[in-house]
Amino acid sequence: MNYQRFFEDAISKLKTERRYRVFADLDRDASSFPRALWRRGGDHAEEVVIWCSNDYLCMGRHPAVIEAMSRAAVRHGVGAGGTRNISGTNHPLVELEAELADLHGKDAALVFTSGWISNLAAISTIGDLLPDCLILSDELNHNSMIEGVRRSKAERRIFRHNDLAHLEELLIEAGPARAKFIVFESLYSMNGDIAPIADIADLAQRYNAMTYMDEVHAVGLYGPRGGGIAERDDVMRRIDVIEGTLAKGFGALGGYIAADAAIIDAVRSYSPSFIFTTALPPAVASAARTAVKLLKGAEGAELRAQHQRQAMLTKHALSAAGLPVMPNSSHIVPVFVGDAELCKRATDMLLERHSIYIQPINYPTVAKGTERLRITPGPLHTDAHIVDLVEGLVDVWKSLKLPFAERPNVIEFRPQPDARCTLPDFKRAAE
Secondary structure, eight states: OOHHHHHHHHHHHHHHTTOOOOOOEEEEOTTTTTEEEEEEETTEEEEEEEOOOSOTTOGGGOHHHHHHHHHHHHHHOSSOOSBIIIIIOOHHHHHHHHHHHHHHTOSEEEEESOHHHHHHHHHHHHHHHSTTOEEEEETTOOHHHHHHHHHSSSEEEEEOTTOHHHHHHHHHHHOSSSOEEEEEESBOTTTOOBOOHHHHHHHHHHTTOEEEEEOTTTTTTSSTTSOOHHHHTTOGGGOSEEEEESSSTTOSOOEEEEEOHHHHHHHHHHOHHHHTSBOOOHHHHHHHHHHHHHHHSHHHHHHHHHHHHHHHHHHHHHHHTTOOBOOOSSSOEEEEOOOHHHHHHHHHHHHHHHOEEOOEEOTTTSOTTOOEEEEOOOTTOOHHHHHHHHHHHHHHHHHTTOOOOSSOOOOOOOOOTTOOOOOOOOOOTTO
8 A cells, every 4th residue: 555645645635725834944033033034945045024923022032031041951951851740840840830820810820831732631631520511612712722622521512703692502501500611712813803701701600610711812912910811801810710821922932721729730630631741841931931020010011012002003004005904902913815825825925025924824724715814013023114014915915916905994093001103104005
């Protein structure tokens, strides 16, 4: 049997559907981010501007974070040395978990090697530990949450995205005595929309359900201390388990959950994904803790204000140019394309013609027919960068004959405190 043929056919199918993913070889320079070198093979390299990084606040290149990692690596060595049970519970990791518990106002926290693993491990373990549990999952939950739900032996039902009436219907149907576990995100990263957290907490309280909320695209970015949307909306105490990442707003690596001590201890003690995985290295833990501490303070507030300014400015500029920005109230800037082939061609043209790097978002990350560009402005994107982005996208839209918005989605812009700015007078380029 020609086994290799099966793999070649699978890859060929992805290429035919324009879903084959090509990784750009990016040589980042911490001193000049968001600029980077795009290495195209051999010695050839071109400077590009990255517009799709999840290092939202650029903490991965913060001097204090880099110094913390370097110092910890010299002192403790590079690796963790084992699983958490077998010599891997290093002191910087213990300090990081305490910092995260404090961030979310919970008894304890537990760190995993990635946000994907933390969702998989925590949701599946909690679902299995609750007797006759019914998991209620938002239909737009991230793949890691979906895999956690699937891994659990619990029954599961899917409720329509952010649909409180449908969620309540399923809660009533389950009955008051049954264990119910609601899993959802605070900020959905492909659309940029935000969950009605307080209303979901109200339903959970009314129908005796437990709540689990993914804050990976919000921690560090929202709230007085960077605790996320739940902190901003003053509902952290009403959510049983908060899951987050160290790889986005905090610029490092890893994932975590924060909750009451008994929940954390149960996941720590029962989850195979946690028990049998090598621990996060001390250097990474030290860097992440430093980022968390910094973002709790005044510097974090300034970074968040500048980040929100650049995100809102980007939305305003793209919308004023007639580009089809998908409206939302977060920092995510999705630009609708609606076709996999054109989405890939658009990003290729942006990179090759305008030195702008944005990855196409195609199926299965989003549904077929909803393909888009997902733009993530950061505090280090200048107003000049935004002008270049608008001009590049308008050129691509015209070259590919992509439709401009019939009516510009002009976004009302309210600068954050201490964010000194004015909006340029962008003219609608489609006309």
